[in-house]
Amino acid sequence: MSILVVDDSKTMRLIVRKALRQAGYGAYEIEEATNGKEALERVRTQKPEIVLSDWNMPEMSGYELLQALNSEGVKIPFGFVTSEGTDEMRQRAASAGARFLLAKPFTSEAISAALNGILAPG
């Protein structure tokens, strides 16, 4: 039972990890990837319950990761945790199948609300 956190910033991965713990998801194993390419491999081999991904990353962006998962037919809940929360990006994310886009900065309450109905706390 795992959550894959994808962000090129080690600091941000720590922040997301901490917020997940505070939001009641401490029982999940937190896997990490530093870009979309690495995350794609992790999803193929480890099959996490959900992917929480940054948008803007080197090598492969979060949006490209979501597109790659779609083209491979991988059905896995996917949410963006990103510094950009414009309407345009929210629309692009939703059209590509993302379940939510959480803009940074965020609180543990916000991550809890975003995951509500997608992933059971544990």
Next chain:
Amino acid sequence: MTIEADRIRRLAEDVLSVTVGLPLRASAGDAWKGKDTFLTGMVDITGNWSGVVAVHCTVEMARALVSCLCQIEVHAVTNDDIGDTLCELANILGGNVKALLPGPCSLSLPSTDLNGKIADEGPGTKVWLEYAGEPLLVNIVSNAEKASFREKGSVSS
């Protein structure tokens, strides 16, 4: 287009208080006196508005930020930790500034300068904050402001 300093101040205080959790307060900029090396995290915005969003601070402030964010002792903070944290803060601020701008823009990947200088008289919308006597500056400067500043400098020199 110039973004109002008050709006930037509120945004910077919100971002830093939610992300970092340090009680930063507004500063007149006095805490800068006598400090000559600053660390910088920055991100470029290009499109309808083009410019740079930068976060500048002293080593001591950067160590406090990383220590608080990553929950590690101040003495254990590395330069890599500092670079990563300043990049991420610039990235979050940049994303939030971008949301205030009209029209389509894109955000670059963030970068750092760990041996930079700050010029008080430089262009941009500046927000000065401090924590425990250590300064942090958020500066948002458009390419147009930079060009105008350079032009004035060349005329007066």
